[in-house]
Every structure is written in C-alpha cells, then in structure tokens.
Amino acid sequence: RKEVEQDPGPFNVPEGATVAFNCTYSNSASQSFFWYRQDCRKEPKLLMSVYSSGNEDGRFTAQLNRASQYISLLIRDSKLSDSATYLCVALGDGRLAFGKGNQVVVIP
Amino acid sequence: DAGVIQSPRHEVTEMGQEVTLRCKPISGHDYLFWYRQTMMRGLELLIYFNNNVPIDDSGMPEDRFSAKMPNASFSTLKIQPSEPRDSAVYFCASSSGGGELVNQPQHFGDGTRLSIL
Numbered sequence: 001r002k003e004v005e006q007d008p009g010p011f012n013v014p015e016g017a018t019v020a021f022n023c024t025y026s027n028s029a030s031q032s033f034f035w036y037r038q039d040c041r042k043e044p045k046l047l048m049s050v051y052s053s054g055n056e057d058g059r060f061t062a063q064l065n066r067a068s069q070y071i072s073l074l075i076r077d078s079k080l081s082d083s084a085t086y087l088c089v090a091l092g093d094g095r096l097a098f099g100k101g102n103q104v105v106v107i108p
Numbered sequence: 109d110a111g112v113i114q115s116p117r118h119e120v121t122e123m124g125q126e127v128t129l130r131c132k133p134i135s136g137h138d139y140l141f142w143y144r145q146t147m148m149r150g151l152e153l154l155i156y157f158n159n160n161v162p163i164d165d166s167g168m169p170e171d172r173f174s175a176k177m178p179n180a181s182f183s184t185l186k187i188q189p190s191e192p193r194d195s196a197v198y199f200c201a202s203s204s205g206g207g208e209l210v211n212q213p214q215h216f217g218d219g220t221r222l223s224i225l
Contacts, residue, residue, distance in 0.1 A: 034213055043199055043216035044151070087151065094164065098143075100150030 003027055003097035004090050010103040013078045020074040021102040023088030031092035033071050035062055038085045038101065047073075047086065078106045110134070112217035114200050120223045126188040129220045131200030132181055141214060142175055142185050143199040151199070157183065158205070190224045197221050 006023045013019040025033075033050035048055065050062040050071050061074040071090075075082055085101035113132040121127060133140045141156040155165040160177045168175070172191070177183040187194055201214040 032212075043219055045216070046213040049213065096141075096153055096156070098151040098153070 002099075003095070004088060004099040006088060006099035006102050008100060008103060010105045012105050012107055013075075013082075015078055015080060015106055015108050017078050018074065018076050019078060019104060020072060021086070021104075022070045022072045023099050023102070024068075024070045025088075025090040025097070026069070027090060027092065027095060027097070028069065029093035029095075030069075030090040033062075033064060033091070034089040035060075035071075035073050036087040036089060036098075038087055040084075044087055044098075073102075075104070078104075080106050080108060082106050112200055112202050112215055114198075114217035114220055116220060117218060118221045118223075120225065121190060122225050123191055124189045125224075126186065127190045127194075127222060127224075129185040129198050129200075129222070131183045131185070131217060133183070133200070133202030134204075134215055135181065137202035137204045137215075138180075139203045139205050139212070139214075140177060140183050141199075141201040141203075142183070143201065145197045145199060145219075146195075154185070192224045195222055195224050 004025050035047040036044040037047045038044040048057045050064050054063040059076045063072045083106045085103045087101045088099045115130045138159050142154040143151050145151045154167045155175045157177045175185045197219045199216050199219045201216045203212040203214045205212045
C-alpha cells in the first residue's frame, strides 16, 4: 500500500462550481501536510499548508482529519486556471511521501 | 531571487551511457531532495540530504543510481549505466528546515526530462 493515496480522476468541474477531493495517508506519525499544484509539464508548486484546525486561502480550503488519516482540498467558484493536478504530501518522523495527484479539469 | 536550478533541462542518450543530472539549491536551504516522476508511479522521492549529508536513500532504485552533495550549493544524481526504464522527469527540490524536516515546504526546480533510448 502506498503511503499516500489519491484518486487520480480526472475530476471534471463546470466553471464556477465547487470541487473537493481527499488524500489518505498511512503513516500515523505524519505531522505536516501540504497541497501542491502541478501544471502539465511543469514542476510542483506549493499551494498551501494544511493545519490541524483547517485553513482557507481565498477559494481554497484544506482540512485534516487525523482520526481517519486523510486531508482534503476544496475549491470554490472554480476557474479555468484551476485546471491542474493537485498533489498531497505527508511528512513526519523523517519520512516524506507525495501522492500521485488528483487531476482537475475545469470545463467552460 | 533565484530558485532551484537544474541542468540539463532535457537529456536524450543511449542505454548504457552515464547520465549526470545537476542541481543548485536555493541559497541558505539546508535540505535537498531528488525525485523521479513518471505517469505510472507518480512522484517518487529518491534521496534527500540535510546539510550535505545523505539522510534517506531508501528510494534509490538500485546501485546504478548514486547521488552526491559535495557542498551546500551543488548536488548531482548519476545513473550508470542508464536503461530505457530510467526515462522520466527528475526533479530537485530544496527547503529550509533549520534541522527539522517537518513543516517546511519545498521549492522545486524545473526538472530534467530524461529519455534513454
């Protein structure tokens, strides 16, 4: 079993709609979590950190559920420019793992 | 500010040849990571360094792969001999952890697209 698992999708989202997806992690010692965004043929770039109490950054909301060992990302009012692959990262106890990503396609 | 710099951007070579990928981390960052990304396996951590010392190389696929960090501003990933299955995008990333790996985001270079024929 991979340390971090994501449903690859694609998640086809009408422009203006809301989309949410999860990422599960297996290492209970994981302490820090991040969402990265990766555009086609580009490098991953940090989107946001994920805090225990949940956090928002504009249209993006990240949540952490330690009991069920997953993190989530919600995108409100989707824009065409949100089309990308979203990678989650679990980090802790000296171990680091990326998920394979959730691909989001925003449709006009 | 200069980000993580990788070279070359693209490399095409024949199987059996030695391949050397290079990385210059962001100045002041004390962690450096090498990743490999393919469609099938996603982004895989190969090895990471802290203060130039290799900390975890459990992701290095086999003895044909080696990585060095002779100083704080330079690292290499070498494949010798290369095989077609090594074809992938190789990313280098750095972060500033202050000795702690947790809670620090990584900054990625543009990657090296490697094709082994």
